[in-house]
Amino acid sequence: MNSALGSRQAAAAVVLLFSYNGLVIGAYAASIPSLTARFGLAPWQLSTLFVCMGLAAIASMQVSGRLSDRIGARRVSLAMIPILVAAILTIGLAPSLPMLFVAGILLGLGNGGIDVAMNAIGVQVEQHRPKPIMSFFHGMWSVGNLAGASMLVLLAPLFAPDPQPAVATTTSVAAVLGVVAFVVAWRITPETAVVTHTDSSGTRTPIPASAYLLGLMAIGFGLGEGTANDWSGLHVTQIAGVDPTTGALGYTCVVGFMVVIRLLGDQLVARFGRRAVTVFGGACSGVGYLVTALGSGLPVLLVGWSLVGLGIGMIAPQVYAVAGHTAGGRGLAVVVTFGYATFLISPALIGSLVATLGIQKTMFVPALLLFGLVFAARIMPGREDDVAPSAEAEASWTEPA
Structure with missing residues (x-):
C-alpha cells in the first residue's frame, strides 16, 4: 500500500485524478468548434x-463499477489514464473522420471508467478522514475542466487564424x-478496499433500492446542470436583449458559483449533513430557475443563474458520496449512469421544448425537477452516513493488506 487512505497523500491522489479527468474533458470540449469546422x-x-x-x-461505467469493487478502485483508475491520454492525443491529431470517431469512443471509455473509479476511491478516502471531502474533489474536477478549456483559449491567438495548431x-x-499524472498517481494513490456484496450467510445481495433513488436524483440534477451549461448564455442574451458576449455572463455565473460552493461545500456537510445540504441545493437551484423563467432584466437573470450554479454545485458530490458509502462501486455505476444518460438526452429534450414553448417558459421544467429532488433528498441517508457507511449497508468493505 502506497499510503494510508486517510492521509493527505491519499487525498492528493484523488485530487490529481479528478483534476486530470476535468482537464481532458475541458480540452476536448473547447476543441469541438474547431473540430467541427x-x-x-x-x-x-x-x-x-x-x-x-x-x-x-455508459458501458465502461458498468464494468468499472464492478471491477472497482472486485479488484480495487485504484487499479481501475490507473488503467483509465492511458486510455484518456490516447484519446485526447488522437482527437487533436486525427487525420480523418473515422479516426476522430475512434478517439471519441476511447474518450467515452476512459471518461466513464475513471468517473466511477475515482469517485469510489474518493468515498473510501473520505471514510478514513475526520471530515467530509467529496465536494472538494468535485470542485477540483471543475478547476481542471476550466484549465483545459482555458489552455486552448490562451493558445488560439498564437496560431490565428488557423485553429488546428492550437487544438x-x-x-x-x-x-x-x-503521462505525468499516471506516474505520480501510480506512486501516491493508495490501495483501496475490496467491496463485497453478501449477507451474513454469504449470499450475494442485489443492488439496494437506495441506489435507484439516488439515480433518479441524478436525473434531476443532471437535467438542471445540462440545461444551465447549454442554455444559460443564450437565455440571458435573448431575454435581457444583450449581445452574446454579455450574455455569456450567465454561463460564467453558473460555473463560477458551482466551483466556489464545491470547494467550500464540505464545511456545510460537516455542520449540517448531506441530506440538509442536498435539500438546500435542490431548493436553491429550483428558485434560481424560477427567477430565470420569470425575470427579464440582466441583473435579475444573473442572480437567477448564480442561484442555479450555487444550488446544483452542492448536489452531485453528496449523491455520489451516499451511493458509494451505501452500495460501493456498483451503486456508483448506477447513479453515474443515470446522470450521464440524462446529459445525453437533455440537449435534445430541452431543445425541443425551447422550440415549442420558448426559452423562458422551458426553464420551468428543470425548476420542477429540482424541487422534486428536494423531496427525494429527505429520504436519502442523512447526517449519520456522512463519513462512514451505515450499519445496514449492503456493501462490506475489506481493508487492503
Whole structure:
C-alpha cells in the first residue's frame, strides 16, 4: 500500500485524478468548434459522435463499477489514464473522420471508467478522514475542466487564424500531462478496499433500492446542470436583449458559483449533513430557475443563474458520496449512469421544448425537477452516513493488506 487512505497523500491522489479527468474533458470540449469546422461535420454527424461517446461511457461505467469493487478502485483508475491520454492525443491529431470517431469512443471509455473509479476511491478516502471531502474533489474536477478549456483559449491567438495548431498543441499538452499524472498517481494513490456484496450467510445481495433513488436524483440534477451549461448564455442574451458576449455572463455565473460552493461545500456537510445540504441545493437551484423563467432584466437573470450554479454545485458530490458509502462501486455505476444518460438526452429534450414553448417558459421544467429532488433528498441517508457507511449497508468493505 502506497499510503494510508486517510492521509493527505491519499487525498492528493484523488485530487490529481479528478483534476486530470476535468482537464481532458475541458480540452476536448473547447476543441469541438474547431473540430467541427475542420472535418465539416454536419449536425447529425456531431450528434452521432456524441452518442457513440456516451454509449461507450455508459458501458465502461458498468464494468468499472464492478471491477472497482472486485479488484480495487485504484487499479481501475490507473488503467483509465492511458486510455484518456490516447484519446485526447488522437482527437487533436486525427487525420480523418473515422479516426476522430475512434478517439471519441476511447474518450467515452476512459471518461466513464475513471468517473466511477475515482469517485469510489474518493468515498473510501473520505471514510478514513475526520471530515467530509467529496465536494472538494468535485470542485477540483471543475478547476481542471476550466484549465483545459482555458489552455486552448490562451493558445488560439498564437496560431490565428488557423485553429488546428492550437487544438493539436492543447491536446498534446493534455496528453503529456496525462503521462505525468499516471506516474505520480501510480506512486501516491493508495490501495483501496475490496467491496463485497453478501449477507451474513454469504449470499450475494442485489443492488439496494437506495441506489435507484439516488439515480433518479441524478436525473434531476443532471437535467438542471445540462440545461444551465447549454442554455444559460443564450437565455440571458435573448431575454435581457444583450449581445452574446454579455450574455455569456450567465454561463460564467453558473460555473463560477458551482466551483466556489464545491470547494467550500464540505464545511456545510460537516455542520449540517448531506441530506440538509442536498435539500438546500435542490431548493436553491429550483428558485434560481424560477427567477430565470420569470425575470427579464440582466441583473435579475444573473442572480437567477448564480442561484442555479450555487444550488446544483452542492448536489452531485453528496449523491455520489451516499451511493458509494451505501452500495460501493456498483451503486456508483448506477447513479453515474443515470446522470450521464440524462446529459445525453437533455440537449435534445430541452431543445425541443425551447422550440415549442420558448426559452423562458422551458426553464420551468428543470425548476420542477429540482424541487422534486428536494423531496427525494429527505429520504436519502442523512447526517449519520456522512463519513462512514451505515450499519445496514449492503456493501462490506475489506481493508487492503
